[in-house]
Amino acid sequence: MTQLIRFRTEDGGEAVVEVSEDEPGIVAVSRLGDAIADATGSLEEGLNRIRGIAQTTLNRLISLPRPPEEVTVEFGVRLNATAGAVIARTETEGHLKVAMVWRARTGGSAQD
Template sequence: MTEVLRYEVGSGTVLVEVDDNSYGVNHPARNEQGILDVGRRLEDALASIRPAATAVVEAMRELAPEQMEIEFGVKLAGDAGAVIARNSTEGHFILRMSWPAAAVIPLEEE
């Protein structure tokens, strides 16, 4: 079975289909159409994966690549926000981010 989650986005909403036993889906309130209202903005849910992307960039920066690209799947998980998918094919979003070496800001010396 699947469930449908509603996230606020911009001036409207977006519906996302998830497995009914997905992590973080057991608490949202169901509306009259049977849709689970998450009660949060999609942008806020996605912000929870930013620290992971930042950590990868910082960890790889010392290798001084000419180009750096990160790809991972992101799943939306109700109350839990967004989580990194176990593999990219199960993600709701596949994020591919890349930077030329000149754009990667060096770490500050302490």
């Protein structure tokens, strides 16, 4: 069975995401009017956690003694009622598939 979770966005919008009922933070609802549970934080708050993970990954990879000329990082992001956004166990398990590519720039770093 699945449950719907509503994430508010900072601009006043909302996103509804389907999650498994056994997802942490899901509380079973008993009334029909409560068919959509509200997430505890905004979508942006959850995604900021993922942004930090991506930035840390990039920083560590480009600081290698022989940094790669190109770095590609792919991962699945799963949305959760209480945690916001988390890295999924597998890419296919995620609600969002994120692929990021950094290319070395002539005369600069991938962070420029």
